[in-house]
Amino acid sequence: MFPLRRNRRLRTNESIRSLVRETILHPNDFIVPLFVVEGKNIKEEIPSMPNYFRMSLDNLESEIKELQKLNLKSVLLFVKVPDNLKDNAGKEALNPNGLMQRAIKTVKNIAPEIIVMTDVALDPYSMYGHDGIIENGQIANDATSNFLAQMSVSHAKAGADFVAPSDMMDGRILTIREALEEEGLNNTGILAYSAKYASAHYGPFRDALDSAPVDLQNIPKDKKTYQMDYHNRIEALRETQMDIEEGADIVMVKPGISYLDIVREIKNMSQVPVAVYQVSGEYAMIKAASQRGWLDHDAIMMEQTTAIKRAGADIIASYFAKDIVKLIS
Numbered sequence: 001m002f003p004l005r006r007n008r009r010l011r012t013n014e015s016i017r018s019l020v021r022e023t024i025l026h027p028n029d030f031i032v033p034l035f036v037v038e039g040k041n042i043k044e045e046i047p048s049m050p051n052y053f054r055m056s057l058d059n060l061e062s063e064i065k066e067l068q069k070l071n072l073k074s075v076l077l078f079v080k081v082p083d084n085l086k087d088n089a090g091k092e093a094l095n096p097n098g099l100m101q102r103a104i105k106t107v108k109n110i111a112p113e114i115i116v117m118t119d120v121a122l123d124p125y126s127m128y129g130h131d132g133i134i135e136n137g138q139i140a141n142d143a144t145s146n147f148l149a150q151m152s153v154s155h156a157k158a159g160a161d162f163v164a165p166s167d168m169m170d171g172r173i174l175t176i177r178e179a180l181e182e183e184g185l186n187n188t189g190i191l192a193y194s195a196k197y198a199s200a201h202y203g204p205f206r207d208a209l210d211s212a213p214v215d216l217q218n219i220p221k222d223k224k225t226y227q228m229d230y231h232n233r234i235e236a237l238r239e240t241q242m243d244i245e246e247g248a249d250i251v252m253v254k255p256g257i258s259y260l261d262i263v264r265e266i267k268n269m270s271q272v273p274v275a276v277y278q279v280s281g282e283y284a285m286i287k288a289a290s291q292r293g294w295l296d297h298d299a300i301m302m303e304q305t306t307a308i309k310r311a312g313a314d315i316i317a318s319y320f321a322k323d324i325v326k327l328i329s
């Protein structure tokens with residue numbers, strides 16, 4: 001007998017297709033990463049991230065106003081720290097008047113409704129470009145966790161709504177949660193980079209912040225002793241489960257497009273919201289290929305970002321957030 005069901009009926013035209021569409025991007029889905037630098041009236045394009053900029057605090061204000069108009073409501077702040085303020089212990093990260101702390105206040109002053117999330121890791125502050133403190137040639141886990149807890153308290157006191165530890169030390173979510181509670185900062189949330197892989201997709205980001213691991217004797221040349229091995233899947237579930245048990249409010253998988261199997265599994269097992277970071281290298285690949293005319297920029301951007309949501313992302317940190325919202329509104 002001829003098939004009773006002709007699946008093509010539901011694809012006949014755009015009206016029907018949109019009626020039965022399962023996954024649709026919305027401005028509420030996005031976190032906008034922002035790179036902040038010292039100075040005045042600075043807006044420098046990052047060479048490996050076309051049309052993405054480092055900006056000084058005055059320009060951060062205008063950026064925030066633009067995000068408000070676009071209905072984008074969350075930002076994730078990163079700072080580029082001058083070399084003379086870098087050391088092994090990252091102590092500038094605790095400066096109550098440091099760039100991050102001022103950036104948080106800048107956003108909150110002009111847009112109290114915008115959710116401010118902050119990167120919590122040592123790398124922009126580390127003379128070695130590592131996310132942790134180095135002792136005897138190794139990344140010291142517990143010393144780093146304790147430091148990240150102080151850093152989180154400092155960001156929360158400056159007004160951050162969420163701290164986002166991106167370092168992958170063991171036990172840091174619990175250490176941070178306890179430190180926040182001790183200070184009465186019980187409303188400050190934790191977005192945990194729970195399944196963060198040691199990935200080659202972070203290159204442009206490290207250019208943006210000048211934060212790549214240094215090439216020195218006795219210093220690890222990469223982040224593979226703390227970020228995860230991309231050959232592994234079960235490890236991601238274990239890391240995420242532990243972060244949830246330690247009190248993470250939101251868990252995150254990073255990068256995005258090469259890890260959609262992990263995103264789906266984590267979405268299936270997690271009872272907290274799942275975020276995905278579509279990272280700098282994913283952005284750079286789309287920009288580079290479309291600049292050459294090899295791929296259609298907007299079509300690829302929408303396809304890859306929608307795929308991240310379809311895989312299970314409730315929230316997407318993306319350098320495309322503004323472009324996407326302009327396109328869909």
Ligand code: PBG
Nearest residue numbers: 121123166201202205279280281
């Ligand atoms: C810092 C941090 C990194 C990213 C976010 N936070 C770089 C790294 O771990 O080396 C990468 C983001 C991106 O590539 O867009 N710990």
